[in-house]
Amino acid sequence: MSLVSFFKKAKQLSENLNSWDRKSKVMIIGHRDGDGIAATTVLNQGLKHLGFEKIIPQILLSPDIDLLISMIKNNSPKYVITCDIGAEFAPTLEKRVKDFIITDHHPKKISNYGAKQLNCIEFGLDDEIDASGSTTALSLLTNLFDDTFWDSDKGKVILAFAVAGAISDFQFQKGIHKVNGVILNKAKIHSAVVVSKDISIFGRSMYPAYIAINRASIPGLTDYYFCRDIINASIDPRIGSYWKRIIDLDQEEKKNIIDIIISQLSEFSHKINIKEFLAKEVIGDVFDLIALYGWDCTLIRDGRATFDPREILHQVNYCCRLGHWDIALDLLNHKMVSDHTMKTISEFHRQGDQEVAEALKAYQNNLIELQSDCDGKVLLADFTDLIFYDEVGVIAGVIMKQDRDIDIMLSSCRMENNGLYKVSVRARSNVWEMVDSDNEFADAKKVYEKTKIETGSEIKYGGHRFAMSGYLPKETIPILFKNMVTYYKKLIN
Ligand SMILES: [Mn+2]
Secondary structure, three states, rough: HHHHHHHHHHHHHHHHOOOOOOOOEEEEEEEEEEEHHHHHHHHHHHHHHHHEEEEEEEEEEEOOHHHHHHHHHHHOOEEEEEEEEOOOOOOHHHHHHEEEEEOOOOOOOOOOOOOOOEHHHHHHOOOOOOOOHHHHHHHHHHHHHOOOOOOOOHHHHHHHHHOOOOHHOOOOEOOOOOOHHHHHHHHOOOOOOOEEEEEOOOOOOOOOOOHHOOOOOOOOOHHHHHHHHHHHHHHHOOOEEOOOOHHHHHHHHHHHHHHHHHHHHHHHHHOHHHHHHHHHHHEEEEOOOOOOOHHHHHHHOOEOOOHHHHHHHHHHHHHOOOOHHHHHHHHHHHHOOOOHHHHHHHHHEEEEHHHHHHHHHHHHOOOOEEEOOOOEEEEEEEOOOOOOOOHHHHHHHHHHHHOOOOOOOEEEEEEEOOOOEEEEEOOOOOHHHOOOOOOOOHEEEEEEEHHHHHHOOOEEEEOOOEEEEEEEEEHHHHHHHHHHHHHHHHHHH
């Protein structure tokens, strides 16, 4: 029922959108992450094909009302449409534009979502597994075009980006559900995306096979030289002048690699259930956005292409984090872009990868200020001066992949402009499973809110239940940590 109601509201809102004057300015406001950039791309291309002549995409990092107001002032749009952000924008937009539509999947603090918002939460759906910002945005467009459009190259590209956003938001990690399922199915039907079971390691179509495997944090294969030698001895490592990537391997070579992984796992980690490990981290569904064939956004450094959405958005994410979302949108909205754009993106990509690698090395060499509790299961680490502050979530993800004992990680970094700290909270899926979705207690947000009240500080936070970021004064971070430990203990008991 809930899913039906969601699409019913999507249809109503799409009729609203269709009634807008095509010659007037429409501002799209998207969220500054992979999902948000993909969602913005979906709307931007959708509106273009609907005949809108003046589309202004803008990106916000957080739901900042003051920034929203100044964006409206600077651009004076007649209409606003949001994606992956905006759950709380209605009162502000009501007063300032002729009409608006909000599409978001983030929970709002008050439960009223209003007539002009499409948000899965209103229909009892889950923001982390049922709908991404990008699949929500696409839900608004499905009714406005017929199958001929979705079968065309232009339609397929939009479907591909809708799927890319959901994957970048890790929405498919616990299966493919509800809104995401409907949209993925549509993308498959119209041949925008191909899904297959394969070695699913990140970098499968971007890095040489041995590098992708070395970076996957598999016990026994984390030493670069050993990994390179053993992997390359088991396959024919080159194809012409190129290194073979995982996708270039034949079935036998793939099997050889799996055998090596199994033998290393059994030798190096007795705690790990091999079958489970393989199913969770090595073999699984892979998604290839074949609609993007010939697009510059698929190019990897050596000139070959990747159609894996994680890899395509990986490079775009670094642009966004460094504030250059305009370049990211340029890349995703044009089949071909200038050499300058390509060079800039690959430079940000290199820079970002390098910063994260250095931060990881510093962590491994115990050069990071740490606080830990519950036998190392809850950890706080400060990366100030090592990374760009917006990379706190990424580095936490990388560390948690290597340090399998950590259940909840708080990573912090000082922001240069205002002296506040950005703190990311990430939790492992087993913590996730302890969380009862019907119980509003089970939420990282609770911990932020408690800290806010306890300290009386102006703490802003947002995101999802267990991938949440906040902006805090330094002295409140230990209190946030203490509250997180208390919460974790309550959860495991
Ligand atoms: Mn999102």
